[in-house]
Amino acid sequence: MTKATTAWASKRAAAVPGSVFTLMNGAVAQARAAGHRIIDLSIGSSDQSPPEVALEAVRQATLDPFANRYPLFSDTAPLRHSAAAYMARRFGVTLDPETQILPLIGAQEGLAHLLLATTDPGDTLLLPDPCYPPYLGAAAVAGLKVHTLPLLPEYTFLPVLEDVPAGLSPRALLLNYPNNPTSAVASLDFFRAASDWCAARGTLLIHDHPYAELSYAGAEAADVAPSALQAATNSSFEGIVELHSLSKSHHMGGYRVGFAVGDAEVIAALSRVKGAVDFHPWLGIQAAAAAALATVPAGLEVFRSRRDALVPALHALGWQAEWPQASMYVWARPLDEQGRGVQDSVAYAVRAARQTGVALAPGRAFGANGEGYVRFALVQPPELLLEAVRRLADVELEE
Ligand SMILES: Cc1ncc(COP(=O)(O)O)c(C=O)c1O
Incomplete structure (x- = not known):
């Protein structure tokens, strides 16, 4: 008789938290099936070449x-x-x-x-x-x-x-x-x-x-x-x-x-x-x-031009977003016209991915204090970041 696989997971393995990115992947797959061109800004994987x-x-x-x-x-x-x-x-x-x-x-x-x-x-x-x-x-x-x-x-x-x-x-x-x-x-x-x-x-x-x-x-x-x-x-x-x-x-x-x-x-x-x-x-x-x-790292200019495109576009949308001094991310709080924020960042990110094909990392994936935020990884060219913001403008912050 075969045992259920879960029976073999150690307490240690079972204690490892699951990833909300699995949920995001499902939403992205739905968007793709619906014909959306995906703009994936959810993972900080550099799109540039090694030296x-x-x-x-x-x-x-x-x-x-x-x-x-x-x-x-x-x-x-x-x-x-x-x-x-x-x-x-x-x-x-x-x-x-x-x-x-x-x-x-x-x-x-x-x-x-x-x-x-x-x-x-x-x-x-x-x-x-x-x-x-x-x-x-x-x-x-x-x-x-x-x-x-x-x-x-x-x-x-x-x-x-x-x-x-x-x-x-x-x-x-x-x-x-x-x-x-x-x-x-x-x-x-x-x-x-x-x-x-x-x-x-x-x-x-x-x-x-x-x-x-x-x-x-x-x-x-x-x-x-x-x-x-x-x-x-x-x-x-x-x-x-x-x-x-x-x-x-x-x-x-x-x-x-x-x-x-x-x-x-x-x-x-x-x-x-x-x-x-x-x-x-x-x-x-x-x-x-x-x-x-031994080389001077290259590519910072690329991330900077993306930051410089994205942050003002988010501000124009009424969102709160710091100008990052470093890293390859923009940490932003979606806000509606009344200045109200997102209550459930996971539900918002899943909805945004499903409806528009724009994949973001929901703030809660990083911990309770990340709730209300989303993270943009600067891994696409400025024109696609701007296109992502245009699409996000149509997504309701609450269901
Ligand atoms: C804070 C932090 N530590 C570690 C890593 C992973 O680094 P590495 O690819 O060297 O395992 C990441 C990747 O996103 C990260 O953000």
Whole structure:
């Protein structure tokens, strides 16, 4: 007799929250069947090309039979050294490539394993709300209690750490600036305060930094998107770890590559856990990432021109939308003529997708404090963003 598949799901698997994007996919399929041309702004997957040097590194690796072996830790040296050079050049942070840097199969993989490597079931994780939804899944897999930190517009979408109850003893605090979904940025002073706060409590500071290079002010304006490691008081970066990704900054989302930097003890624990579950990325991908990190990231102008088209169009529609200083998103509150907002962002986004073929990410998908918002990913040219806004003008905010 065959058992129902659900009988095989562990408590851990069952605790991973489902995704509203499944619902969105259904709505998009209905719109397509009804003949709408889909404008998908729901997922932050860059539509631009990786740097030519990265493509060339992959081409070369395909011609090298030795590139196909299992990559050992020693094989990751070129990527670790390139990451060290990038961190020094970009943030003035000096890292030991042997002990303070580890390649990842993307920041998402890195975070899930980092939580397994540094926490025990029942520990408390401080998580922003709204946040990148896989954070909740990673916390569930690690069996963590989540204490949410509201990110509110009145505090420029920064958490108020003073509001964390005194008796909580959180094991880790997870931050992400430039932020998904709100596009908010945090200054180095904020990271210094967060780092002091964590140090005083024995809390690990985890900073997820995939949008490090997507600051519209340009890389030279380092304070718009600083590294949390800049807040460290010495070169051991005690209790601080940061996740970097090539997905957004270098348009290499499908390559699945990033790296972790920081406290050597944390990196060693992460390496130990990853050693039980994966090998390092294919050498061709590592070579591509190493080459890409040595370039000045391109494509920011493209995202900026899209932002500059979309935000005024949303304002003309009467919606509230901040001018993002960084990231590849616009976080907006749909408002009607009376200034009333959306009560159910999921129902609104599903309706908008079904009726117009425009797919947005509903704010509630990112947490309770995301309710009333939608997120636009700047992954289509300006003319399609404007077309999307024209279509959205016809969608009722409430059923
Ligand atoms: C905050 C955040 N972290 C991590 C990721 C995933 O990064 P990667 O592609 O390196 O796994 C994303 C992707 O959208 C993100 O927004």
